[in-house]
Structures are given as C-alpha cells and as structure tokens.
Amino acid sequence: MREEINALQRNSTWEIVDKPRDKNTIACRWIFTMKHKANWSLDRYKARLVANGYTQIYGIDHEETFCPVAKMNTDQVVLALIGC
Numbered sequence: 380m381r382e383e384i385n386a387l388q389r390n391s392t393w394e395i396v397d398k399p400r401d402k403n404t405i406a407c408r409w410i411f412t413m414k415h416k417a418n419w420s421l422d423r424y425k426a427r428l429v430a431n432g433y434t435q436i437y438g439i440d441h442e443e444t445f446c447p448v449a450k451m452n453t454d455q456v457v458l459a460l461i462g463c
Contacts, residue, residue, distance in 0.1 A: 380409060383426045403439065406431045 387393060398404060407430045414422045435441055 380426045380428075383428065387428075403434075403436070406434055 407428055410427045410429055412425045412427075414425050416422045
C-alpha cells in the first residue's frame with residue numbers, strides 16, 4: 380500500500396483539499412492482487428485504491444462521468460494506420 384500511495388503522490392494523481400461543506404465523502408477500499416509471471420510463479424503483490432462509486436448521488440456528488448473505453452473499431456483503425 381505504501382508503494383502505491385508513493386507512486387500516486389509522485390505522479391501527482393491527486394491533491395489533498397478541504398471538503399466543501401455541502402458535499403458527501405466518498406468511501407474507498409484497497410484491492411489486493413498477486414501478479415504472476417508466465418510460469419505462474421509469484422512476481423509481485425499489487426494494491427489498488429478504488430472509490431466506492433455506488434455511494435455517489437448524481438447532481439450532488441458529481442455531474443458527469445468519464446470512463447476511457449477502447450472500442451474494437453478504434454483498435455482496427457489504429458492498427459491499420461500503423462500498418463499491422
């Protein structure tokens with residue numbers, strides 16, 4: 380967890396600010412996974428901090444959402460442009 384927090388701070392992923400009085404706090408949790416090499420031996424442990432988005436209320440806690448998703452036709456166009 381400490382490595383992940385240090386990486387988030389190094390990359391300026393977030394900044395700590397005061398919570399506005401009229402906003403709710405969004406809870407979060409740590410997700411732990413084990414990463415394996417191709418031969419299934421343990422490579423490293425990984426920790427991710429994820430927000431419990433289901434606790435948000437539209438119009439109060441957020442106005443819009445963004446989720447980058449690659450579509451198959453986008454992948455095909457990119458591959459065609461680079462000549463694969």
